[in-house]
Each structure stands twice: as structure tokens, then as C-alpha cells.
Amino acid sequence: MGYELDQLDTSIITSLMEDGRKSFRAISRELKISTPTIKARYERLVKIGLIKSVRPEIDITKISKSNKKSLSEDLLNSLKTNKKHFHVKIDNLQVKMKCDFCEGPINGRPKSLKFADIERFFCCTSCRNDYKGKYGGRIQSLIEQYKENKKK
Structure with missing residues (x-):
């Protein structure tokens, strides 16, 4: 879908x-x-x-x-x-969209994850949670960089 x-x-x-x-x-x-x-x-x-x-x-x-x-x-x-x-x-x-974690097709409404100025799309909440688990440190780093850049 x-x-x-x-x-x-x-x-x-x-x-x-x-x-x-x-x-x-x-x-x-x-x-x-x-x-x-x-x-x-x-x-x-x-x-x-x-x-x-x-x-x-x-x-x-x-x-x-x-x-x-x-x-x-x-x-x-x-x-x-x-x-x-x-x-x-x-x-x-x-x-047509691919999941940003498992790269499978996204059927129905995608689950999204927004951080800093980035948005990722997933086929299910499990993939979204696994993505956050795997890239949590990098996500936090990007959020901090984004906040610093907005202050400038």
C-alpha cells in the first residue's frame, strides 16, 4: 500500500x-x-x-x-x-515506500520517527523500536548538534 x-x-x-x-x-x-x-x-x-x-x-x-x-x-x-x-x-x-530498518515494503500507514530535522519511516513499531535501539546514540548526538546549530 x-x-x-x-x-x-x-x-x-x-x-x-x-x-x-x-x-x-x-x-x-x-x-x-x-x-x-x-x-x-x-x-x-x-x-x-x-x-x-x-x-x-x-x-x-x-x-x-x-x-x-x-x-x-x-x-x-x-x-x-x-x-x-x-x-x-x-x-x-x-x-511505494521501504522500511528504513528492514528495507521491506511499508504496507498501510508508515510508522515514523522524527528527530532533529530528520524523519525516518518504518513498516511496524518493532522496526522503529529496533532502529532506536541500534542507533540511539547517534540519534541523541544528532539531536544535540541540531539544538546547538539552532542556537547560533
Whole structure:
């Protein structure tokens, strides 16, 4: 199954497809959503691997096979040919994701772990707990570095 994009996610993607260089502030004004929310959603889309670059370049291999059938031919052709400007409607997409611990598929809603400015996604709470156990020292170190950098 994977991470299911909601209306806000698809609105952000659509806005960026119109102009990939739009600022978070411009998108927030357009969608009437706060700038920090737009930034957080954009970063999540990057972290799950759907947006691969600022352009944005959409990785169609991340879209589940059942959803590819519902995409319009214009979108698929535009994505395959790296056409920079195209206007299509995107609805009800799911992104295929791998667990950051066991690297297995994430079915259903992913379990996430946020620390510092990093977010990791897991298939189950067991993998999330095992990840915290294995990398707990490194996570704490990153949190401390992040706090120090924010003070500066």
C-alpha cells in the first residue's frame, strides 16, 4: 500500500509542477495554508522519495501499479520524457515506500520517527523500536548538534 497522498500533498505537487521554483511562502498563499505546514509537507514528499529534485522530478516508480492505471497518459508521457511544463490532474496516489530498518515494503500507514530535522519511516513499531535501539546514540548526538546549530 504505502504512503497515501492527501489533497494538500497533491495541491503542493500541482503548484510546483506549474513553477518548480515557487517559494514555500508563495505556495502557502496560493493554498491558504501556513508556510511551515507547506515546508514540512514538501520535506516529507522529498524524504519518502516522491520528489527527487527541486524541479520537481517525479519518480513514477514510486507510484503503486494500481494507481498508474488511473494516471492520465499526458502525465505519464510528461514524466517519462522529462517535459518541464505540463498540466494534469493528480488524485488518489499512493507512494511505494521501504522500511528504513528492514528495507521491506511499508504496507498501510508508515510508522515514523522524527528527530532533529530528520524523519525516518518504518513498516511496524518493532522496526522503529529496533532502529532506536541500534542507533540511539547517534540519534541523541544528532539531536544535540541540531539544538546547538539552532542556537547560533
